[in-house]
Amino acid sequence: MTTNYSFNFLASARRTINLEKDAVAQLEQRLTDDFTRACDMILTCTGRVVVTGMGKSGHIGNKIAATLASTGTPAFFVHPGEASHGDMGMIQPDDVVIALSNSGESSEVTSLLPLFKRLGSKLISMTGKPESTLGLAADAHLNTGVDQEACPLNLAPTSSTTCALVMGDALAVALLEARGFTAEDFAFSHPGGSLGRRLLLKVEDIMHAGDQIPVVGPDAPLAEALLVVTSKGLGMTTVQQDGSLLGIFTDGDLRRAIDNGVDIHSATMADVMTAGGKSTTPGTLAAEALKNMEDNKINALVVKENDKAVGVITMHDMLRAGVI
Structure with missing residues (x-):
């Protein structure tokens, strides 16, 4: 592989930003009543929200779990590979599972579906393919599909991971507003650093x-x-x-x-x-x-x-x- 020093990096950056911007703009059109159903499931959940995903979807899922936890929804991330080797014990019947996979066919995630069903845990899927194994198995499906990845090879997860992250933020904010979550509540989740001091100190x-x-x-x-x-x-x-x-x-x-x-x-x-x-x-x-x-x-x-x-x-x- 050789480096082309005459390459137009700014043009490439603009193309990526515009592709991802268009993908996020289309995300609104993919919202259905399943989004409301997902919010209701989480609001009535007596356990916690467990987020799982493999690869890049796992990285996004980790961030979604952190955002949920810091905005009033108890949540944590479980790696699907580790779940198959003991960490399933972290998931309980009263929990709600959010599973991410752009294809909806990630074997590490789909292999857990029978276990979720056996436990009786509610399942929210976040995929780009509603008709996939994961999409069809879910109690509520959030469509994060994109027409094209920002990657010029249309291979590396780029636009799809951005849309998944935005959908996770939409979910967290909707729940935050529904709970009447306040700035002081937020501060209790962030007691360290300047944010906690600004919001908690009297x-x-x-x-x-x-x-x-x-x-x-x-x-x-x-x-x-x-x-x-x-x-x-x-x-x-x-x-x-x-x-x-x-x-x-x-x-x-x-x-x-x-x-x-x-x-x-x-x-x-x-x-x-x-x-x-x-x-x-x-x-x-x-x-x-x-x-x-x-x-x-x-x-x-x-x-x-x-x-x-x-x-x-x-x-x-x-x-x-x-x-x-």
């Missing part, structure tokens, strides 16, 4: 509370307030009287006071604070509090509960917690 998990909250009274001189701001290291202080929040004082308020010609030697907090100020609550998601800061172009929020200041959260806290 303000109360990372806020400064108790003695960490900077506090001055409305009659406190500006110089005193600056000492509190510096000692607490949050770039701001709350202004409170008898436990009630009156406002906040930040670096921005100091700059505005100077710009407005305020006598910084005689000014009190009542003269220069921002009355009220932006706030959040302990139970608010940290990601939501971050959006509040970004929308208002501020670096800190007072955390209020029953009109009392119970904490302070800053942009630095968001950064340390990995919310940003």
Whole structure:
């Protein structure tokens, strides 16, 4: 095999993308009531969804199982070859099996059909040939057939595997919506990494509370307030009287006071604070509090509960917690 260095790689890429795009566009026309039947089978399943497939179909099936599991449908992948050598024990009568094979005739998969029937497990097939052995054996068949593979030899699974993946996504999303799956539910499946932190962390998990909250009274001189701001290291202080929040004082308020010609030697907090100020609550998601800061172009929020200041959260806290 020789390499043709004058080959037009971009033209080849465009051809592949267009062929696969057309194949996916035709996928919608192949949807039937079997798709609804498949969704109903999974929604009423008291066991789990078991996905199986050989070769490239197996790789796609593995991804479909992972997507289902992360969107509220308990699912896992079983290799059909391993199933014939002990892993059938992982499949139970209450499970629903999704079997992938573009031809519908993969021997490693079709050899398991009598076992699925004997167990009584429901079977959803995903093939390109409804009249195949696998297609006819299924309780619901999802047609992922393509007119042409993107491979110029029409041999390597390309368009067909893309369509199978898209059909799997369609199944997972339909089930997600039917279950009323929420962003918080999704986060529980993804507790690690930035996604979990953004969706699970609440303000109360990372806020400064108790003695960490900077506090001055409305009659406190500006110089005193600056000492509190510096000692607490949050770039701001709350202004409170008898436990009630009156406002906040930040670096921005100091700059505005100077710009407005305020006598910084005689000014009190009542003269220069921002009355009220932006706030959040302990139970608010940290990601939501971050959006509040970004929308208002501020670096800190007072955390209020029953009109009392119970904490302070800053942009630095968001950064340390990995919310940003």
